[in-house]
Amino acid sequence: MQTTLRDITQFNFDNRYARLPPAFYRKLQPTPLASPYLVSVSDEAAELLDLDPAEMRSERFLNILAGNQLPPGAEPLAMLYAGHQFGTFVPQLGDGRALLLGEVVNARGERWSMQLKGAGETPFSRTADGRAVLRSTIREYLCSEAMHALGIPTTRALGIAGADEPVYRETPETAAVLLRLAPSHVRFGSFEVFYARREPAYLTQLANHVIEGHFPSLAGLPDAHEKFLHEVIVRTARLIAQWQAVGFCHGVMNTDNMSILGLTLDYGPFGFMEAFDPGHICNHSDTQGRYAYENQPYIGLWNCSRLAQALTPLIDAEVCNAALARYEGAYLDQYNVLMRGKLGLAQALDGDDVLIGDVLTLLAAHGTDFTIFFRALGDGTAAARDLMLDRDAFDAWAARYTARLAAEPGNDAERRARMNRVNPKYVLRNHLAQVAIDKATRHKDFSEIDRLLSILRRPFDEQPEHHAYAAPPPAWAKDIAVSCSS
C-alpha cells in the first residue's frame, strides 16, 4: 500500500509522555539557533514519519531541525531522569540539552518520539551549555543509521542542522542539533529517579506508561510489572550480545544511557573493534576501563540490577532476582547463535563455544581486525590465514574449523552467502567518521556524510567501488581520541 507522504504541518501528534504528571518533565521551548544550515537528512528515517523527502530539504524543515520553529502539535519538554554514572548514583540528571518534541503516530500506527539533541539549556543542564557540537552529532547520526542497517536495535536519526555559533569543548567548535527518533526515550534512569525519591506512585505510573505504549500484550495482566522487567532484561542481554558480535563498544554504559526498550541509546565515545583486543576501551575518559569491550555483558547485567532495584516498590525482591537470573542465559543464547552464524555454522553442536573462544584468542594474540577477519573467513580459511602473523597457530584452528564445517549441510557457496549476510564488510570506523567530520567542520562540505550514510546502509553488500572504506585504519587514526566531550 502506498502511504501518503506528509509535510511537517501534517504530523499526527499524540503526546502520551506530556500527559504524565508534571513531575516527569519540564516543558520549555528550544533555544533558537541563528542562521542554521542543513547538514544532512536521512530519507530512510523520514519514512518512519511518512515525511516527504522534498519537505525535509525545505527552509521550514531546517527551522524545525534547528529548534527555531515547532511543528504544529509539538509540546517540547525535557525529560527528568537520574542514573548511575561510572558506578556512582547521581540523583538528578535529566535532558540537559535534549527536548522531546512529541510523539508522532505514522500511517502504520507506529509511535515515534521526536527529540532535538543540542536544542539549548534546560533546567537539567547543570553547569553545561545545552548544546551539542557538529562533530558529535555527525557521529551519532551516522552510527545510529549504521546500527539500524546492521540489524541492531537503536534510536534513529532524521537529520542535523548546523550553525556558526561557537560551542566550547577542549577547543572551540560549532553548534549543531540532531533530530533523533525512538519509539520511546525512557531510560533505566527514568525509573531510578522516582525510586531514589521514594515516589512509588510515579514509578507505577511510569511502568504502566511504558507497558501500555510498548509492551501492550502485558497491559492489564496481574503480573505485568514482573513480566515487563523480565522483558527489559532479556532485550538488554540480547542487545549487548549483538554489540559483542559486531564489535561495537558503547563507551558510556551509564544507566541513564540504557533504553527501557533495549535500544542502543546515546552515542558518544563509541567505537567499533578494529585490532581485536577484549580489553579495548573506546572512551578516552574511561580511565578504569569500566566499559571495556569484554565488560559490556557484565555491565549490562549490573545496569539491569539497578533497574530491578528501582522497581522493588512494585515487584517482590525475590521475583526481581529471579528475573535477573535470566540475563546470563538470554545473553549466552543470543551470543552463541550470533557467533556461530559468523563462523557459518547453521546448527549448534557441542564444542562450538570452544571453537569460537579459540578463534577470538587467536585474533587477540595477532591483533587482527575483527570485521575484516570474519568477512574474509566467508571466502575460506586461506583468505583469513593471510591476515594472521602466526600461520601455524591459525592452521591448527582452521583444521578444526574445516572439520566442523563438514558437519554442516549445504555447499561452500551457500555458507559464504550466509556468512556475508551476518559479517559486515562496512562498519563506522572512527577514521571514516573523522574524515566526514573534518570536511564538514573545516569546509562545510557535507558530501562525505551522505556518502558514508549510503555505504553504511548496505553493510553486508560488497560494494567493490567502495573497497577503501572497508580497509583497516590508517596510521593517523591512532591520534583520534574520542571522549565524553560532545
Ligand code: AMP
Ligand atoms: P551523557 O554522558 O552525554 O549521556 O550525558 C549525561 C548528562 O549530562 C545528561 O543529563 C545530559 O543531558 C547532560 N549533558 C551532556 N552534555 C550536556 C551539555 N552540553 N549541556 C547540558 N547538559 C549536558
Ligand code: MG
Ligand atoms: Mg546520556
